[in-house]
Amino acid sequence: MKILVAVKRAIDYNVKARPKSDGSGVELANVKMSMNPFDEIAVEEAIRIQEAETTTETVAVSIGAKQCQETLRTAMAMGVDRGILVETEEDVQPLAVAQALKAIVDKEQPDLVLLGKQAIDDDSNQVGQMLSALLGWSQGTFACGVELKGNSLVTVRREVDGGIQTLELKMPAIITSDLRLNEPRYVKLPNIMKAKKKQLDTFTPDELGLDLASRIKVLTVSEPPVREGGVKVEDVNQLIDKLRNQAKVI
Amino acid sequence: MAVLVLAEHNNAALGASTLNAVSAALEIGGDIDILVAGLDCSEVAKSASEIKGIRKVICADSSCYAHSLAEDLASLIVKIAGDYEHLLAAATTTGKNVMPRVAALLDVGQISDIISVLSPDTFTRPIYAGNIIATVQATDDKKVITVRTTGFDAASETGGTAVIEMIEAASESGLATFISEELTKSDRPELAAANIIVSGGRGMGSGENFSIIEALADKLGAAVGASRAAVDAGYVPNDYQVGQTGKVVAPDLYIAIGISGAIQHLAGMKDSKVIVAINKDEEAPIFGVADYGLVGDLFKEVPAMVEALDD
Numbered sequence: 001m002k003i004l005v006a007v008k009r010a011i012d013y014n015v016k017a018r019p020k021s022d023g024s025g026v027e028l029a030n031v032k033m034s035m036n037p038f039d040e041i042a043v044e045e046a047i048r049i050q051e052a053e054t055t056t057e058t059v060a061v062s063i064g065a066k067q068c069q070e071t072l073r074t075a076m077a078m079g080v081d082r083g084i085l086v087e088t089e090e091d092v093q094p095l096a097v098a099q100a101l102k103a104i105v106d107k108e109q110p111d112l113v114l115l116g117k118q119a120i121d122d123d124s125n126q127v128g129q130m131l132s133a134l135l136g137w138s139q140g141t142f143a144c145g146v147e148l149k150g151n152s153l154v155t156v157r158r159e160v161d162g163g164i165q166t167l168e169l170k171m172p173a174i175i176t177s178d179l180r181l182n183e184p185r186y187v188k189l190p191n192i193m194k195a196k197k198k199q200l201d202t203f204t205p206d207e208l209g210l211d212l213a214s215r216i217k218v219l220t221v222s223e224p225p226v227r228e229g230g231v232k233v234e235d236v237n238q239l240i241d242k243l244r245n246q247a248k249v250i
Numbered sequence: 251m252a253v254l255v256l257a258e259h260n261n262a263a264l265g266a267s268t269l270n271a272v273s274a275a276l277e278i279g280g281d282i283d284i285l286v287a288g289l290d291c292s293e294v295a296k297s298a299s300e301i302k303g304i305r306k307v308i309c310a311d312s313s314c315y316a317h318s319l320a321e322d323l324a325s326l327i328v329k330i331a332g333d334y335e336h337l338l339a340a341a342t343t344t345g346k347n348v349m350p351r352v353a354a355l356l357d358v359g360q361i362s363d364i365i366s367v368l369s370p371d372t373f374t375r376p377i378y379a380g381n382i383i384a385t386v387q388a389t390d391d392k393k394v395i396t397v398r399t400t401g402f403d404a405a406s407e408t409g410g411t412a413v414i415e416m417i418e419a420a421s422e423s424g425l426a427t428f429i430s431e432e433l434t435k436s437d438r439p440e441l442a443a444a445n446i447i448v449s450g451g452r453g454m455g456s457g458e459n460f461s462i463i464e465a466l467a468d469k470l471g472a473a474v475g476a477s478r479a480a481v482d483a484g485y486v487p488n489d490y491q492v493g494q495t496g497k498v499v500a501p502d503l504y505i506a507i508g509i510s511g512a513i514q515h516l517a518g519m520k521d522s523k524v525i526v527a528i529n530k531d532e533e534a535p536i537f538g539v540a541d542y543g544l545v546g547d548l549f550k551e552v553p554a555m556v557e558a559l560d561d
C-alpha cells in the first residue's frame with residue numbers, strides 16, 4: 001500500500017491576517033507560517049495506517065516556494081517516509097494544485113491520497129474534490145473516520161450538515177480530513193533530526209509538463225467592516241430589557 | 251446567458267439554502283434554471299418550480315442520486331453544463347463536495363463562498379477566516395461558484411410557474427456506495443435558518459450541562475450551536491459547530507455562552523445582527539464583538555435569564 005498526503009504551508013492559525021496597505025494581497029512578510037492544521041490531521045492518519053499496516057509507504061507532497069521544504073520536513077518528522085516538492089514561486093490556486101498533485105499521483109501510483117478538507121488561508125475547500133475528478137477516483141471528503149477493508153475498499157465517515165454520513169469507496173480513493181478525524185502527534189526532537197536525512201525530491205512545473213496559471217484574478221483584498229464591541233450590562237434583567245426594548249430581537 | 255442552480259434537498263423537501271443560491275443567481279442575471287437530482291423527488295421539483303424568477307426546473311430522478319454522491323451528481327451536472335455560463339450551489343456540505351469536482355471536470359477554477367456579486371464575473375468572498383475580503387474575477391468562460399447563504403437573502407418561495415423538464419440520469423460511476431446516515435434529530439429550528447441561536451462552548455463543562463443552553467433556546471424559539479471545543483469534547487454533535495470550518499450563521503440574535511471568541515469561531519457568527527456574550531472572563535475576546543456583554547458565571551446567569559424570561 002502506498003499513501004500520498006498533500007501538505008500546504010500556510011499562515012499559522014493563531015495569526016490574524018491583514019491586507020497589504022495597497023490592497024494588492026495579504027501581508028505575509030515576517031508572519032509565522034505552519035503546516036495547514038487539516039493537513040497535520042491528514043499526515044497523522046497516513047502514519048496511523050502505516051503503523052497498522054507496516055508494508056505501507058507514505059509520501060508527503062507540497063506545491064509552492066522553497067520554504068515548503070520545512071513543511072515537508074515536519075511531515076517527515078511526524079513519520080512520513082519521504083517528501084516531494086513541486087517548486088514554484090507563483091501563487092498556486094486549487095485547480096493548479098490538483099493538476100500538480102495529479103502529475104505526482106501518475107508517477108507514484110498511490111492507493112490513497114489524503115488531504116486536508118480546507119486550507120485555512122484561501123478557505124477554498126476544493127483541491128481534494130478536484131484531484132478526485134481529474135483522476136476519476138472516488139472521494140470521501142470531510143472525513144471523521146477512515147477504515148480500510150483490505151486493499152480495495154475503504155469506509156469513510158463524513159461530517160455533513162445534518163450529522164454523519166458513511167460511504168464505502170472503491171480504492172484508489174481521495175480522502176479529505178475534518179477536524180475530528182484524529183489528534184495529530186507532537187513531533188519529537190530526535191525525529192526532527194532523523195527527518196533531515198529522509199529523501200526529498202524537487203520538481204519544477206516544467207519538468208512535470210504543467211501549466212499552473214491562475215484562473216481566478218484577485219483584484220483587491222481588504223479588511224471587512226470592523227464590528228465594534230458594545231456595552232457591558234449589569235445583570236440579566238438589564239440584558240433582557242436591552243434585547244426587548246433597544247435591539248428588539250426578542 | 252443562463253445560470254444553473256443545484257437544488258439542495260433530502261428528496262422530500264427543498265433545502266432553504268437553495269433560495270439563497272437563487273438570489274445570487276438573480277443578481278448575476280439571465281435565465282435561471284434549477285437542477286433537482288434525487289430519488290422520488292417530485293415534491294422537491296414542484297417546490298423549486300414555484301420559486302420566483304425561475305425559467306425551468308430540470309429533474310433527474312434515479313436511485314444513483316438518492317444521497318447526492320459527488321461522483322454521480324458531478325457527471326450529471328457536467329452533462330448539461332454546455333447550456334450554462336454559471337453553475338451555482340449553496341456552500342453546504344453537499345455543494346462543497348460536488349462543485350469543485352464539476353469545476354475540475356470542466357477544466358475551470360471554482361470560486362468558493364461568494365458573499366456578493368459585483369458583475370457576472372466578479373465577486374467578493376471572505377478568506378483567512380473572514381479577516382480578509384477578496385474581490386475576485388473569474389477568467390474562465392464557465393463560472394463554477396458556491397454561495398455563502400448568509401451573504402444573500404432568500405428568494406421568494408412562491409410566485410413562480412417554471413416548467414419541470416425530466417432528464418435521463420447520467421451513467422452511474424459505481425465508485426462510492428452509500429452505507430448509512432446518522433442525522434441529528436431536533437425539534438428546534440435548523441442552525442442555518444434560525445432567527446436566534448444560543449451557542450455553548452468549552453465553558454459548559456459537559457454535555458449534560460448543555461441542558462441549560464437548551465432551556466434558554468426553547469424559551470426563545472432558538473437553535474442551539476457550539477464552538478469547536480464543545481464539539482471536540484463530545485458535549486454536542488459535530489453539526490452544531492459554528493465557525494470558519496463549521497457552519498456560518500448570521501441570525502438576528504446570537505448568544506455566545508462560555509465561548510472565548512477565537513477568530514475561527516468569530517468567522518462563523520460575526521455577521522449576526524445582535525451578539526450577546528456571557529463569559530466569566532471580562533477579557534475574553536468575544537466581548538470585542540458583542541453588542542451586549544454580561545460578565546458572570548454562566549451556571550448562575552443563564553438559568554436566571556430563563557427564569558426572567560418567564561415574567
Ligand SMILES: Cc1cc2nc3c(=O)[nH]c(=O)nc-3n(C[C@H](O)[C@H](O)[C@H](O)COP(=O)(O)OP(=O)(O)OC[C@H]3O[C@@H](n4cnc5c(N)ncnc54)[C@H](O)[C@@H]3O)c2cc1C
Binds near residue numbers: 013493509510
Ligand atoms: C483549523 C482550525 C479550525 C477551527 N475551526 C473552528 C470552528 O469552525 N469553530 C470554532 O468554534 N472553533 C474553531 N477552531 C478552534 C478555535 O481556535 C478555538 O480553540 C475554539 O473556538 C475555542 O472554543 P471555546 O471558546 O468554547 O473554548 P475556550 O477558548 O476554552 O473558551 C472557554 C470560555 O469559557 C469561559 N468560561 C469557562 N467557564 C465559565 C463559566 N462557568 N461561566 C462563564 N464563562 C465560562 C472562559 O472564560 C473562556 O472564555 C478551529 C481551530 C483550528 C486550528
Ligand SMILES: Nc1ncnc2c1ncn2[C@@H]1O[C@H](COP(=O)(O)O)[C@@H](O)[C@H]1O
Binds near residue numbers: 008038119
Ligand atoms: N500548495 C499546496 N500544496 C500541497 N497541498 C495543498 C496545497 N494547497 C492545497 N493543498 C491540499 O488541499 C487541501 C485543501 O485546500 P483548499 O482546496 O485550497 O482549501 C489542503 O488541506 C491540502 O491538503
